[in-house]
Amino acid sequence: MTSFEPIRGGYVWVTVDGVDYRIYYEEAGSGVPMLCLHTAGADSRQYRHILNDAEITSRFRVVAFDMPYHGRSLPPKNWWLTRYELSLKFYIAVIRAVWAAFEMEQPVVLGCSIGGYIVLPLAHDHAAELRGVIGLESIAKSAGRYNDFLHHGAIHGGEFVASYTFGLNSPFSPEEGPRENWWIYAQGGPGVYSGDTAFGREFDVRDQLKDIDTTKCKVSILSGEYDYSALPEVSKSVADAIPGSRFVFMPKMGHFPINEDYPTFRPYLLAELDYMLAD
Secondary structure, rough: OOOOOOOOEEEEEEEEEEEEEEEEEEEEEEOOOEEOOOOOOOHHHHHHHHOOOHHHHHHEEEEOHHHHHHOOOOOOOHHHOOOOOOOOHHHHHHHHHHHOOOOOOOOOEEEEOHHHHHHHHHHHHHHOOOEEEEEOOOOOEEEOOOHHHHHHHOHHHHHHHHHHHOOOOOOOOOOOHHHHHHHHOOOOOHHHHHHHHHHHHHHHHHHHHHHHHHOOEEEEEEEEEOOOOOOHHHHHHHHHOOOOOOEEEOOOOOOOOOOOHHHHHEEEEEEHHHHHHOO
């Protein structure tokens, strides 16, 4: 069998704090722009189902990209001279640089895990530039995980992280989805996962939630029943603190709804996308 998927891939250069980054992206569809943010230590392959979903791409121009150091986005020049540690400021700057490069006006930003965390300060600081945000497995404060042994020559950090995150999937998800996510994580660069989660040490936006203006930027928070790293009650407390936001509890789902069990996740996503398009 031979067939082509409707996904277009390529590279875009963006400059953040005077440093040039070559960013890999995948794109499909047309309409309202939607930017998709992958989980810590992973890459945009997690969004292949959404990029191939004609019901979504008939209404949205979907762009998913690999953060620097992730997937097919190489580290910047002289990367070996510094240790990779993701900061809140840098994370937001890269996201905004990418949506500016694609000339996105009033995009919807969809993020999962740390991508679901970062949509909260985006909605707080840049509400006027956004149509809305959809946070999957969102929390407002993180203790972070910074494990030096993940970047040790005697340990296969990729397999360790892949196996750890495998446990964040729902036991009800068909095995193919969690195994695919395992493969993506196992291919992560040395120190990238721990560098991503280091940003959790400074991530605390609890005091900002009440000031997010959902009349300018709609907010939807979705949480899976079997996500022990972002418990549903914690995600619900985030939504409860944001006036006018929506919370959706997803039974039998885990931490990676975008690719661990997309058919089950899809109706929840479509409902929130309809909400994003509604006047």
